[in-house]
Amino acid sequence: MIRALSVLTGCAVLACGLSLAVGSVTVAPVELWQVVVGQSDGLARTLVLDLRLPRTLSAFAAGGLLAIAGALMQVLLRNPLADPYVLGLSGGAATGALLAMLAGAGVVLVSGAAFAGALFATLLVFGLAHGTGSWTPSRLLLTGVVTAAGWGAAITLMLAVTPAHQLPGMLYWLMGDVSYARLPWPSMVVLVVAVAAMLPLARSLNVLARGPLQAAALGVSVRPLEWAVYLLASLLTATAVTSVGSIGFVGLIVPHMLRLVLGNDQRIILPASALAGGTLLVLADTLARTVIAPEQLPVGVITALLGVPTFLYLLHRSR
Amino acid sequence: MTVLSARDLVIDIPGRSGGAALGLEIKPGQIWGVLGPNGAGKTTLLHTLAGLKPPRQGQVQLDTLDLTAMPRRTLARKLGLVFQERQDSFPATVLETALIGRHPWLSLWQSEQAEDIRRAEAALEALDVSDLGTRLLNTLSGGERQRVAIATLMTQNPDVWLLDEPTNHLDLHHQVQVMRLLSACSRRNKAIFMCLHDLNLAARWCSHVLLLYPDGQACWGSTEVMLVRDALEGLYGQKLIELHKDDIRLFAPASD
Numbered sequence: 238m239i240r241a242l243s244v245l246t247g248c249a250v251l252a253c254g255l256s257l258a259v260g261s262v263t264v265a266p267v268e269l270w271q272v273v274v275g276q277s278d279g280l281a282r283t284l285v286l287d288l289r290l291p292r293t294l295s296a297f298a299a300g301g302l303l304a305i306a307g308a309l310m311q312v313l314l315r316n317p318l319a320d321p322y323v324l325g326l327s328g329g330a331a332t333g334a335l336l337a338m339l340a341g342a343g344v345v346l347v348s349g350a351a352f353a354g355a356l357f358a359t360l361l362v363f364g365l366a367h368g369t370g371s372w373t374p375s376r377l378l379l380t381g382v383v384t385a386a387g388w389g390a391a392i393t394l395m396l397a398v399t400p401a402h403q404l405p406g407m408l409y410w411l412m413g414d415v416s417y418a419r420l421p422w423p424s425m426v427v428l429v430v431a432v433a434a435m436l437p438l439a440r441s442l443n444v445l446a447r448g449p450l451q452a453a454a455l456g457v458s459v460r461p462l463e464w465a466v467y468l469l470a471s472l473l474t475a476t477a478v479t480s481v482g483s484i485g486f487v488g489l490i491v492p493h494m495l496r497l498v499l500g501n502d503q504r505i506i507l508p509a510s511a512l513a514g515g516t517l518l519v520l521a522d523t524l525a526r527t528v529i530a531p532e533q534l535p536v537g538v539i540t541a542l543l544g545v546p547t548f549l550y551l552l553h554r555s556r
Numbered sequence: 557m558t559v560l561s562a563r564d565l566v567i568d569i570p571g572r573s574g575g576a577a578l579g580l581e582i583k584p585g586q587i588w589g590v591l592g593p594n595g596a597g598k599t600t601l602l603h604t605l606a607g608l609k610p611p612r613q614g615q616v617q618l619d620t621l622d623l624t625a626m627p628r629r630t631l632a633r634k635l636g637l638v639f640q641e642r643q644d645s646f647p648a649t650v651l652e653t654a655l656i657g658r659h660p661w662l663s664l665w666q667s668e669q670a671e672d673i674r675r676a677e678a679a680l681e682a683l684d685v686s687d688l689g690t691r692l693l694n695t696l697s698g699g700e701r702q703r704v705a706i707a708t709l710m711t712q713n714p715d716v717w718l719l720d721e722p723t724n725h726l727d728l729h730h731q732v733q734v735m736r737l738l739s740a741c742s743r744r745n746k747a748i749f750m751c752l753h754d755l756n757l758a759a760r761w762c763s764h765v766l767l768l769y770p771d772g773q774a775c776w777g778s779t780e781v782m783l784v785r786d787a788l789e790g791l792y793g794q795k796l797i798e799l800h801k802d803d804i805r806l807f808a809p810a811s812d
Contacts, residue, residue, distance in 0.1 A: 448643035455632050501652075
């Protein structure tokens with residue numbers, strides 16, 4: 238367990254270092270080290286600490302948040318295909334953000350609208366799935382999938398009626414865009430708090446993965462735990478979506494890859510998801526802004542292009 | 557030493573009104589067998605006794621405490637059950653599966669210690685599946701999975717054991733092995749309560765029997781009194797032959 242997390246921490250540090258070093262001007266490793274230990278000033282310092290670090294940290298936090306949210310949703314719904322995006326959370330967030338953009342709002346308002354949209358989608362799915370009876374995982378999943386389709390239609394409608402000059406900004410938001418993320422600290426704090434809050438519950442989650450009846454028979458208070466997990470996963474997704482837009486695949490693929498390699502102990506999977514999800518998004522963002530520099534690619538495309546083959550390879554060689 | 561008792565208990569079967577109110581005391585050292593045709597409510601009864609399903613009427617008590625008044629974790633240290641159906645959505649190894657039996661005994665921040673692993677391994681050994689420890693559950697046969705589920709309950713080590721058809725999928729040798737194990741547990745003052753379809757296992761190993769009829773009627777008592785051919789023929793709607801060999805009673809379906 239310690240070894241796996243050390244390796245992942247090492248990867249995360251390397252990815253962040255790479256992300257800080259490359260770009261329009263390359264910062265040599267020696268220079269980067271001097272900046273880190275505070276022995277540098279001038280251009281390299283401004284470049285690394287003021288321009289690149291916020292973006293790198295934002296990408297890391299968002300990737301970690303999405304991966305943890307995915308891991309939690311998969312245990313909650315006992316469905317390996319569950320993902321906050323499948324449940325329409327990102328659809329709600331995107332609808333909120335696009336509405337704000339249509340109204341000509343600034344970056345802050347767009348973020349706020351995305352957050353509100355994600356929370357609204359969460360409550361909508363939960364309320365509808367509850368219905369007149371009690372909710373079951375399959376009911377929650379189906380409700381989520383159907384509302385996600387509804388959000389998709391709303392998004393397409395808005396894109397269709399939007400004036401052409403506003404379209405690129407919207408499309409970039411929909412595919413995920415880290416370049417607007419300037420305030421990494423809220424996301425980082427949410428990430429650290431979420432991991433710390435979930436670790437004591439991780440063993441209960443292991444038991445919950447065996448089904449609610451088995452979990453109850455082993456002493457888990459199933460309903461409160463399920464509520465807590467659902468609300469937390471929604472909050473994490475909303476935070477991530479608010480800072481970097483809608484980025485798919487991270488929440489689905491990262492926990493899966495880790496389960497194939499490390500097994501399904503949530504005490505390892507949750508912190509490992511935070512590290513691996515963050516690493517993946519930092520690498521993807523680094524690629525997105527360097528491959529065809531000075532132009533930038535949408536980072537969601539890169540996560541999919543990196544994630545899909547890796548995932549298929551791991552699935553192929555798994556037991 | 558824990559006594560599980562049902563007071564004036566009517567289980568909640570959808571679409572069935574009425575039914576006998578059960579007044580049972582399941583005491584340490586006893587082995588109860590619940591017999592009845594498909595759909596009579598054996599599983600529902602088991603889940604109600606475990607506090608997983610609210611009854612239509614009456615209470616279930618552990619010693620003098622109502623189940624609904626107990627925190628689930630406290631309850632799980634005293635009462636455990638083996639389900640008939642299990643969800644294996646995620647891959648897990650046999651040893652990990654047995655180890656989740658320790659969950660109610662560990663606090664939030666504790667992880668499994670060497671002692672917990674030793675208990676799980678001993679349980680797997682007792683069920684003859686210790687050599688499968690690192691195998692994934694979904695690669696096992698039905699009977700092997702059944703034995704792992706019983707090993708999980710053994711690792712949990714509660715005072716009251718509820719088992720839903722524990723001999724399902726097991727070959728003859730392992731059926732006997734499991735019944736011997738349960739009988740040994742009852743001698744160590746565990747109370748055992750299980751649903752069964754095999755009259756011969758019930759006749760040989762159970763101290764008490766509860767007959768559950770499809771219309772909700774029920775009768776219960778010691779095995780010698782309850783397990784008679786007439787009652788069983790009425791219960792299953794099936795003619796039976798009863799044989800005696802040494803001290804063993806055997807039942808077989810008659811060919812009309």
